[in-house]
Amino acid sequence: MYSKVYSAAIQGMEGRLVTVEADMGDGLPSFDMVGALSTEVKEAASRVRTALKNAGYRLPPKRIVINLAPADVRKDGTLFDLPVAVAVLAAMEVIPAENLEGMLLAGELGLGGELRPVAGVMALAACAQESGLNEMLVPEGNVQEGAVNQKIRVCGASHLNEVVRLLKEPDMRKAAHVDLSSCMEDSYSGMDFKDIRGQETAKRAAEIAAAGMHNLLLLGPPGVGKTLIARCIPGILPRLTLAESLEISRINSICGLMPEGTALLMERPFRAPHHTVTPAALTGGGRVPRPGELSLASHGVLFLDELPEMSRASLEALRQPLEEKRVVISRLYGSYEFPAKFMLVAAMNPCPCGCFPDRNKCRCSIPQIQRYLGKLSRPLMDRIDISVTVDRLPFRELQEKNGYAEASCSIRERVEKARLAQKERFEGTDILYNSSIPGGRILEYCPLGEREEAFMKKAFDTMEMSARAYHRVLRVARTIADLEGAVIIEKKHLKEAILYRVPSLQIM
Structure with missing residues (x-):
C-alpha cells in the first residue's frame, strides 16, 4: 500500500512543503528512510517503530520505504516523526487516506507514543497557508503558537492514539483560537530606571538611544552601573506592535525558544551573550542555518558587555548587520536572510x-x-551613534534615602512621542527610525539652517569626522529635536549630539 501526508522543513525564516510518502510492499522486512535526511530525521525510524508498537500498532513483516520529497531539500529536526508515523498507519489502512487531504502534520514522538513540542510551528503554519492547505495537526504544546495564524485550522494532540482518533473522525477535531488583542497587553516586568541613583547623563543618553533606535556605548570603570542601565533600556522602548510581536515570536519559534503553550511573546527581547560568543552564534549558522543572537535581539536590545574582550572576528561580524539591519548567510544550497533590527x-x-x-x-x-582599545576598529566605532562615560557615584548620592529617580514609565512616554513624530515623518517609506535614515536622504530629513551648517562644518573639520560619523551626528540631533517636539534641528541639538561622540573619538 502507498500513502502520503504533508509536512514542512524549516529553511531560514520560512517553511518549505515536504511530502512524506510511505510504501509498504513485499520483500525482506525493513524500515528505510530516504530524502536528504539529517541524523535526527534518520533516527525517526527507531522512534516511530517503537512508538507504534507501544501505542498498540504492530508493523507487518513488510518492506517499508519512507521518502521525504523533494529530495534536494535538507530535512532537519524531529518534527517529521509524526508525519512518518501517520503515513505508515495510512499505508496499513488504519487511517483513511482521504482524511489526510489538505492537512500538514508536525511533531516529535516519544517511545511511548506521546507527542512532544517542536520548533518552528509559526513558520510551518505560514507554509501550510501558502501551500493551499487548510488544516494543521501539531503537539498540544504548540497549538497556541500555531493558532496565531488564523487563516488555517490548528488542532492539537498529546498522544499518537489521540492523533489516530482525530484522523479517523474529523468531526472530533476542534480548532484552537487565539485572541491576538488580549495577547498584546503590556506586560513588562524588567528593571526600572527609578532603582538607579544618579548617572543622569547616562540615563539621558539611553533615552535618546531608545527614541531613535541608536546604538549606545557605555564607557566606565567596573561597578558603576553600566549593566544596570543597559538592562533598564527595554523598559523605556515603546510597546510592541502586533507586527513586531509576530516577528519576534517567529524567530524564537524557529530557534525552539517559545515557552510551551505561549501564543506570542509580548516583551521586547534583551539578549546578552557572553564575550566569548563566536561569530556563528552571533550571526546565525549551521548546516541548515538558524537565527543567531543578532536576530533574537530584533526589535529589542543586544547588550555586549566587555566589548574589547570579544574576538576580532565577532566584532567585525557586527558591522554589516548594524548598517543593513539583516544577516545574509550563504551556503552551498542557497542563501538565507534573517532580520537583525536590534539596538546595540x-x-x-x-x-x-x-x-x-x-x-x-x-x-x-x-x-x-x-592593544586593549585597538581591538575596536574605526569602522565599528563609527557605527556607534552615542558614547557616554559612566563615572563613579559620590558616597552621598548612594546614601540619599529620599533621592528622586525618574521611573521608566515616564521616560517611555517621551520616547513614544518621539517615535510617533518619526512615524509621521517617514509615512509612505520603508524607514522606521531616525537611526535608519539612508545617507542619500539625510539632508531631506535633517536639514540645517545657515548657522547650524556653519557650526557643523567647523565640528567636521576639527574632529576629523568621517562621512558616516557626520551622518550619525545628524540622525542623533534629529532624535534629540523630536524628544523636545522641535520641528527643525537647532544648534543646541547638534551640540549635544556631538558631545555623545567625544568619548568614542578619544579612545580611538
Whole structure:
C-alpha cells in the first residue's frame, strides 16, 4: 500500500512543503528512510517503530520505504516523526487516506507514543497557508503558537492514539483560537530606571538611544552601573506592535525558544551573550542555518558587555548587520536572510584593569591600553551613534534615602512621542527610525539652517569626522529635536549630539 501526508522543513525564516510518502510492499522486512535526511530525521525510524508498537500498532513483516520529497531539500529536526508515523498507519489502512487531504502534520514522538513540542510551528503554519492547505495537526504544546495564524485550522494532540482518533473522525477535531488583542497587553516586568541613583547623563543618553533606535556605548570603570542601565533600556522602548510581536515570536519559534503553550511573546527581547560568543552564534549558522543572537535581539536590545574582550572576528561580524539591519548567510544550497533590527548597547572598561586614567590605581602600561582599545576598529566605532562615560557615584548620592529617580514609565512616554513624530515623518517609506535614515536622504530629513551648517562644518573639520560619523551626528540631533517636539534641528541639538561622540573619538 502507498500513502502520503504533508509536512514542512524549516529553511531560514520560512517553511518549505515536504511530502512524506510511505510504501509498504513485499520483500525482506525493513524500515528505510530516504530524502536528504539529517541524523535526527534518520533516527525517526527507531522512534516511530517503537512508538507504534507501544501505542498498540504492530508493523507487518513488510518492506517499508519512507521518502521525504523533494529530495534536494535538507530535512532537519524531529518534527517529521509524526508525519512518518501517520503515513505508515495510512499505508496499513488504519487511517483513511482521504482524511489526510489538505492537512500538514508536525511533531516529535516519544517511545511511548506521546507527542512532544517542536520548533518552528509559526513558520510551518505560514507554509501550510501558502501551500493551499487548510488544516494543521501539531503537539498540544504548540497549538497556541500555531493558532496565531488564523487563516488555517490548528488542532492539537498529546498522544499518537489521540492523533489516530482525530484522523479517523474529523468531526472530533476542534480548532484552537487565539485572541491576538488580549495577547498584546503590556506586560513588562524588567528593571526600572527609578532603582538607579544618579548617572543622569547616562540615563539621558539611553533615552535618546531608545527614541531613535541608536546604538549606545557605555564607557566606565567596573561597578558603576553600566549593566544596570543597559538592562533598564527595554523598559523605556515603546510597546510592541502586533507586527513586531509576530516577528519576534517567529524567530524564537524557529530557534525552539517559545515557552510551551505561549501564543506570542509580548516583551521586547534583551539578549546578552557572553564575550566569548563566536561569530556563528552571533550571526546565525549551521548546516541548515538558524537565527543567531543578532536576530533574537530584533526589535529589542543586544547588550555586549566587555566589548574589547570579544574576538576580532565577532566584532567585525557586527558591522554589516548594524548598517543593513539583516544577516545574509550563504551556503552551498542557497542563501538565507534573517532580520537583525536590534539596538546595540555595549559596555567596556577604559583599560584592562578598568582604572584608567587614575594612574594611582591603574597599573596598565600604555602599550597594554593601546592593544586593549585597538581591538575596536574605526569602522565599528563609527557605527556607534552615542558614547557616554559612566563615572563613579559620590558616597552621598548612594546614601540619599529620599533621592528622586525618574521611573521608566515616564521616560517611555517621551520616547513614544518621539517615535510617533518619526512615524509621521517617514509615512509612505520603508524607514522606521531616525537611526535608519539612508545617507542619500539625510539632508531631506535633517536639514540645517545657515548657522547650524556653519557650526557643523567647523565640528567636521576639527574632529576629523568621517562621512558616516557626520551622518550619525545628524540622525542623533534629529532624535534629540523630536524628544523636545522641535520641528527643525537647532544648534543646541547638534551640540549635544556631538558631545555623545567625544568619548568614542578619544579612545580611538
